[in-house]
Amino acid sequence: MNFASDNIVGASAPVLQAIVQANAGAMAAYGNDEISRRVRARFSEIFEREVSVFFATTGTAANALALSSAVPPYGLCVCHREAHIIDDECGAPEFFMHGAKLAGLPGVGAKLRAEDVAAYVKSLPKAVKQMPPKALSISQVSEGGLVYSLDELAALGQVCREHGLSFHMDGARFANALVALGCTPAEMTWKQGVDILSFGATKNGGLMAEAIVVFKKDLAEALDYRSKRAGQIISKGRLIAAQFEGYFAEDHWLANARHANRMAKLLSDGLLQVPGVRLAWPTEANEVFPIIPQALDQALKAAGILYSPWTELSLPEAERVGENEALIRLVASWATKEEDVRKLLEIASSGVSRQAAE
Amino acid sequence: MNFASDNIVGASAPVLQAIVQANAGAMAAYGNDEISRRVRARFSEIFEREVSVFFATTGTAANALALSSAVPPYGLCVCHREAHIIDDECGAPEFFMHGAKLAGLPGVGAKLRAEDVAAYVKSLPKAVKQMPPKALSISQVSEGGLVYSLDELAALGQVCREHGLSFHMDGARFANALVALGCTPAEMTWKQGVDILSFGATKNGGLMAEAIVVFKKDLAEALDYRSKRAGQIISKGRLIAAQFEGYFAEDHWLANARHANRMAKLLSDGLLQVPGVRLAWPTEANEVFPIIPQALDQALKAAGILYSPWTELSLPEAERVGENEALIRLVASWATKEEDVRKLLEIASSGVSRQAAE
Amino acid sequence: MNFASDNIVGASAPVLQAIVQANAGAMAAYGNDEISRRVRARFSEIFEREVSVFFATTGTAANALALSSAVPPYGLCVCHREAHIIDDECGAPEFFMHGAKLAGLPGVGAKLRAEDVAAYVKSLPKAVKQMPPKALSISQVSEGGLVYSLDELAALGQVCREHGLSFHMDGARFANALVALGCTPAEMTWKQGVDILSFGATKNGGLMAEAIVVFKKDLAEALDYRSKRAGQIISKGRLIAAQFEGYFAEDHWLANARHANRMAKLLSDGLLQVPGVRLAWPTEANEVFPIIPQALDQALKAAGILYSPWTELSLPEAERVGENEALIRLVASWATKEEDVRKLLEIASSGVSRQAAE
Amino acid sequence: MNFASDNIVGASAPVLQAIVQANAGAMAAYGNDEISRRVRARFSEIFEREVSVFFATTGTAANALALSSAVPPYGLCVCHREAHIIDDECGAPEFFMHGAKLAGLPGVGAKLRAEDVAAYVKSLPKAVKQMPPKALSISQVSEGGLVYSLDELAALGQVCREHGLSFHMDGARFANALVALGCTPAEMTWKQGVDILSFGATKNGGLMAEAIVVFKKDLAEALDYRSKRAGQIISKGRLIAAQFEGYFAEDHWLANARHANRMAKLLSDGLLQVPGVRLAWPTEANEVFPIIPQALDQALKAAGILYSPWTELSLPEAERVGENEALIRLVASWATKEEDVRKLLEIASSGVSRQAAE
Structure with missing residues (x-):
């Protein structure tokens, strides 16, 4: 039973099928093929307006490329201090942005509050020694599994407009946030002021399918050059494009995300029944962040269940993790089986019971 | 009939099959899966020594990453003035090397001569204003379709050792060169002094499968960090690794390359039978560079045959392209059908006959 | 009366005189002149061992160049979160290091504790997503005016050795720290494990005189190339070299620093006599950081005295600045007049008296 | 007798005097002082329109900063293949431009022809693999000592407008070109379409005085940040500003340049009287490029005269340097003494006579 992440399984069947189908025949290279063209148009439909789309091979590259378009080398990008772009990409944003800096702010569950962003930006000295803020980057779903309403x-978008920041959304789990909110892609992005989006499909059924979706036209201007020089324009572009075709067909992506979120809810609700378990913050998408007794932590591990320990950095002061507790992250995906969730919950219940009996 | 490049078709059957098979089940992400481990070991077998292997999603990224490991930001990398890294990658090497410079030297058929490299390096002023030469990069097969013996x-390797240059080989068409020489991978690389290799499989049966193979240990030291920050470590690493598994199995890769080279030879020999056709330089791998009468050029295009015009920059002075001639490139691949080659030759013959008749 | 900084006056007389004298005659350009050579040798004498010396035109450039030599583009440099390199150089270190990251740790008075550095380095995940720590940079005098003993x-040097970090010292106020400790330059640097030093003279009598002094040989290897490509090798190198000659002659630099420190002590002691005034932390070199009543702040400003407000970020929790208080910084220099200090103290005393009377 | 370059002497008297005078008193740091302000205004007067001015410590930094403002990291900057920015700055432009590329074109005497620039730009493939041309950089005076009329x-400016290139002028010897043409600074720059200028004073009487003068407003937008992060904003800004004040006062700069050009003319005319001596190209400013008999070369060296050998790369095919000849460069400056020129000419005449006699 593997709850370590949502990228440990391959592609879902429709996505794999699309790759196989697209493999046949001669097509123009470097994304000039008909499938790539079709998919780009599909993105515009999905977002209810003309958008520019650039494919990428990793979420890291998508984020870093998007930011390089929004932030000049001498600029500052505001984000959460636990953002994926700060902690998990080995400096890719700094590389692609040519030395621009990420400024990490605090916030419960790795979510930023508009007022904190505004206060921070206002606090910066107006002096040449100070790198000027040029973009805000948030993750929807946040690194703590929370979903921005x-x-x-809209409030963050408003702060961006007021202070001349480009607004970037890291949508590695875009679909999970979308179905959590029950809104349209347009409502969750440009209608609230998002300028550029890393649209991830890999975690939700893709095999390797990422895209940068640009709403603010001038941010798209040089992205093809930037992408090429970053080695991100793959030779046989159909490989990525086909996955998106399979992903979008018959709302497959939404179904996948709904399943993942439902599994997380099941897990979350079940764990809360276990004595001594509480949540670091609410379960809003496909990730659960419970604080559990260390004994339970050991029991789960002993049962061979895979998951990650988590940092308490974004926990409110009043909720600190106790000495005999552990904060962990459990991730559900489109491929998570309900029976595995139930098994985990059973082990959790009995693990604690056993412990109580001892 | 498409002779434009060897990247216009999808994956060959065994490679596609390998992707499909690898898709099932949970595996560690980011290249820590068992298939990736297996394939890395396989590379060491193929090269008859321990090598470090880093997967990449494009040849551009493989080249640029390899060079970034060999050349510091203030250094110079010597290459041919028509090298792919100079002309076709939108500055990826300069980006990954943080501003290091490519110095392009002349040479017939885009091949460098050891004596020219040595003379150039010696000619550089020993002064702080001069970026110091740190690497040599060659393409095997060259951009002109020629194969280094x-x-x-060995002569180039010797120059590198004498002048303290790291020796990089761009092996986008590694297999085509290998079967042309009829030697082993070890003989064509580290045994002649090559330190780091971009090993391409995409053009020869892969869908997206590139690897950096490192022979000089210290060049491998930081490549995992460099690769991660370049967004090149894909989440579901099995996608690339599996392709190599299919590629190497039962010498599939060598069979593919042999077919492509044979098709090019057929094409080349046939074209030389056509009056007014000559070769810019010999056909040594899977590409043909004929100089043809413009009338023939028009006839081929009229027949819907796809191929590229080529520059005469690397043509010897005495062989300049005449006013009524065109220098073109025709590429054969593992997927090229013999009947298509024959059809092209037929059109070529009749095209010229018709013209003669007019 | 200007206590805003120690860079608001020109050069001291011996330094200016040295510039004028060096101006005459023809000399080799780009630092190959005899004065530059002489001064480089002088540095080796002063540091009691052979050192490599590279001149720079700003402290920003000296710091950034030094760091670029110690930290690869994918690496991390640990420093204080209020370090000059983080807050005051518009991203110069990130630019010169090609995107490497500065990790800022807390510490009272902008001083780092060895145990905090060790704990931080140990806490970093051993994973490719994590930029590896490659250097420690401290400021001696610290940004808070404190002096490392x-x-x-030695303790910081030990941490560096244990974790493979290069040890950089930003010595913008090197002389002030040196006379505060009463030790030799060697004792304050390489004997405690410092590998590379930004040696500033501009604030202590120079007009524009900075140098990078390298103790760890391999860090010097490419610094001439890095310096040239950063535009830091000035054409008429004698301009900088001559200043150092004037600076070092007859221990002029030490006399300047002693005066500045004495003036700061006078200021500090006097202010502590004023009711309601306390120190954020001790006065150890040429800067005073008092927390003063806001009324006094206004009185000083009204008297036309120039100085800077300061952040309370590095203040211990228990000492927070009260609502009616202000934390300020007063800087003394080689040019500060004792009578100005006395005048300021007089104003401070009477300002508070007047306020008490009202 | 030193004709090696125009940067081997210190500052001229009025410039040195200005430094000494500016040294006194307290002033705001980082270029916010009154002298810097005054000099910036003076530049606007001199160029007969509002310009933005950024001081720099080296011509290398001035060029690289100017280019970084005009060329994005993925762009191309067209220049002469012997340009100072290509050959003499250890990759500073590539560093400051974050990997953008310099494309070097041929041209006699290191001068570019408008039609060659236009043809080159038009020849570039319109494809994402091709870095797009974004700027043209010329040197006025050229590296070969020639002056653009x-x-x-105007013709180059026209090409820039047509193709959307920013137009940069490296004016390391701006004054020498100006007096050679006998026009105004405005006429030699923005009136012909120049957008951004490296204005050098160091070679013509300054000690270290360079400025970037921006005519196209948006190129100035971020130059203060770029300059700061490049370590180019010196702490005591008056040092540079004062030099310009002395430089401009009473047309001192023009007098210096006129003298240097006159000395070069004298040298050039005199050398042409010597049998076997010819000019590689005309002497138009303060540099002479004669092709001389090797015997004369030896005689001059034997007499202790310093100068540089030169490359024949930019020589017309018909004028190649013979086996017994040498192409050299002699540079005159504001400090060159007429008697030294006459002595050199005397040695040259007698050297050849002696040789003839042998």
Whole structure:
């Protein structure tokens, strides 16, 4: 039973099928093929407006490329201090942005509050020694598994407009947030002021399918050159494009995300029944962040269940993890089986019971 | 009939099959899966020594990453003035090397001569204003379709050792060169002094399968960090690794390359029978560079045959392209059908006859 | 009366005189002149061992160049979160290091503790997503005006050795720290494990005189190339070299620093006599960081005295600045007049008296 | 007798005097002082329009900063293949431009012809693999000592406008070109389409005085940040500003340049009287490029005269340097003494006579 992440399984069947189908025949290279063209147009439909789309091979590259378009080398990009772009990409944003800096702010569950962003930006000295803020980057779903509401997004969008920041959304789990909010892709992005989006499909059924979706036209201007020089324009572009075709067909992506979120909810609700378990913050998409007794932590591990320990950095002061507790992350995906969730919960219940009996 | 390049078709059957098979089940992400481990070991077998292997999603990224490991930001990398890294990668090497410079030297058929490299390096002023030469990069097969012999490679390797240059080989068409020489991978690389290799499989049966193979240990030291920050470590690493598994199995890769080279030879020999056709330089791998009458050029295009015009920059002075001639490139691949080659030759013959008749 | 910084006056007389004298006659350009050579040798004498010396035109450039030599583009440099390199150089280190990251740790008075550095480095995940720590940079004098003792430096040096970090010292106020400790330049640097030093003279009598002094040989290897490509090798190198000659002659630099420190002590002691005034942390070199009543702040400003407000970020929790207080920084220099200090103290005393009377 | 370059002497008297005078008193740091302000205004007067001015410590930094403002990291900058920015700055432009590329074109005497620039730009493939051309950089005076006429500048400006290139002028010897043409600074720059200028004073009487003068407003937008992060904003800004004040006062700069050009003319005319001596190309400013008999070369060296050998790369095919000849460069400056020129000419005449006699 593997709850370590949502990237440990391959592609879902429709996506794999699309790759196989697209493999046949001669097509123009470097993304000039008909499938790539079709998919780009599909993105515009999905977002209810003309958008520019650039494919990428990793979420890291998508984020870093998007940021390089929004932030000049001498600029600052505001984000959460636990953002994926700060902690998990070995400096890719700094590389692609040519030395621009990420400024990490605090916030419960790795979510930023609009007022904190505004206060930070206002606090910066107006001096040449100070790198000027040029972009805001948030993760929707956040690194803590939380989902920004439309109002929260709108407030952040408003701060961006007021201070001349480009607004970037890291959508590695875009679909999970979307179905959590029950809104449209347009509502969750440009309608709230998002300018550029890393649209991830790999974690939700893709094999390797990422895209940068650009709403603010001038941010798209040089992205093809930037992408090429970053080695991101793959030779046989159909490989990525085909996956998106399979992903979008018959709302397959939404179904996948709904399943993942439902599994997480099941897990979350079940764990809360276990004595001594509480949540670091609510379960809003496909990730659960419970604080559990260390004995339970050991029991789960002993049962061979895979998951990650988590940092308490974004936990409110009042909720600190106790000495005999552990904060962990469990991730559900489109491929998570309900029976595995039930098994985990059973082990959790009995693990604690056993412990109580001892 | 498409002779435009060897990247216009999808994956060959065994490679596609390998992707499909590898798709099932949970595996560690980011290249820590068992298939990736297996394939890395396989590379060491193929090269008859321990090598470090880093997967990449494009040849551009493989080249640029390899060079970034060999050349510091203030250094110079010597290459042919028509090298792919200079002309076709939108500055990826300069980006990954943080501003290091490519110095392009002349040479017939885009091949470098050891004596020219040595003379150039010696000619550089020993002064702080001069970026110091740190690497040599060659393409095997060259951009002009020529194959360096083992002696030529050894001579270049010798120049590198004498002048403290790291020796990089762009092996986008590694297999085509290998079967052309009829030697082993070890003989064509580290045994002649090659330190780091971009090993391409995409053009020869892969869908997206590139690897950096490192022979000089210290060049491998930081490549995992460099690769991660370049967004090149894909989440589901099995996608690339599996392709190599299919590629190497039962010498599939060598069979593919042999077919492509044979098709090119057929094409080349046939074209030389056509009046007014000559070769810019010999056909040594899977590409043909004929100089043809413009009338023939028009006839081929009229027949819907796809191929590229080529530059005469690397043509010897005495062989300049005449006013009524065109220098073109025709590429054969593992998927090229013999009947298509024959059809092209037929059109070529009749095209010229018709013209003669007019 | 200007206590804003120690860079608001020109050069001291011996330094200016040295510039004028060096101006005459023809000399080799780009630092190949005899004065530059002489001064380089002088540095080796002063540091009691052979050192490599590279001149720079700003402290920003000296710091950034030094760091670029110690930290690869994918690496991490640990420093204080209020370090000059983080807050005051518009991203110069990130630019020169090609995107490497500065990791800022807390510490009272902008001083780092060895145990905090060790704990931080140990806490970093051993994973490719994590930029590996490659250097430690401290400021001696710290941004808060504190001086690391030899024992503290030794402890930091020990941490660096244990974790494979290069040890950089930003010595913008090197002389002030040196006379505060009463030790030799060697004792304050390489004898405690410092590998590379930004040696500043501009704030202590120079007009524009900075040098990078390298103790760890391999860090010097490419610094001439890095310096040239950063535009830091000035054409008429004698301009900088001559200043150092004037600076070092007859221990002029030490006399300047002693005066500045004495003026700061006078200021500090006097202010502590004023009711309601306390120190954020001790006065150890040429800067005073008092927390003063806001009324006094206004009185000083009204009297036309120039100085800077300061952040309370590095203040211990228990000492927070009260609502009616202000934390300020007063800087003394080689040019500060004792009568100005006395005048300021007089104003401070009477300012508070007046306020008490009202 | 030193004709090696125009940067081997210190500052001229009025410039040195200005430094000494500016040294006194307290002033705001980092270029916010009154002298810097005054000099910036003076530049606007001199160029007969509002310009933005950024001081720099080296011509290398001035060029690289100017280019970084005009060329994005994925762009191309067209220049002469012997340009100072290509050959003499250890990759500073590539560093400051974050990997953008310099494309070097041929041209006699290191001068570019408008039609060659236009043809080159048009020849570039319109494809994402091709870095797009974004700027043209010329040197006025050229590296070969030639001066672009106003018509030639206008033609280049026209090409820039047509192809969307920013137009940069490296004016390391701006004054020498100006007095050679006998026009105004405005006529030699923005009136012909120049957008951004490296204005050098160091070679013509300064000690270290360079400035970037920006005519196209948006190129100035971020130059203060770029300059700061490049370590180019010196702490005591008055040092550079004062030099310009002394430089401009009473047309001192023009007098210096006129003298240097006159000395070069004298040298050039005199050398042409010597049998066997010819000019590689005309002497138009303060540099002479004669092709001399090797015997004369030896005689001059034997007499202890310093100068540089030169490359024949930019010599017309018909004028190649013979086996017994040498192409050299002699540079005159504001400090060159007429008697030294006459002595050199005497030695040259007698050297050849002696040789003839042998």
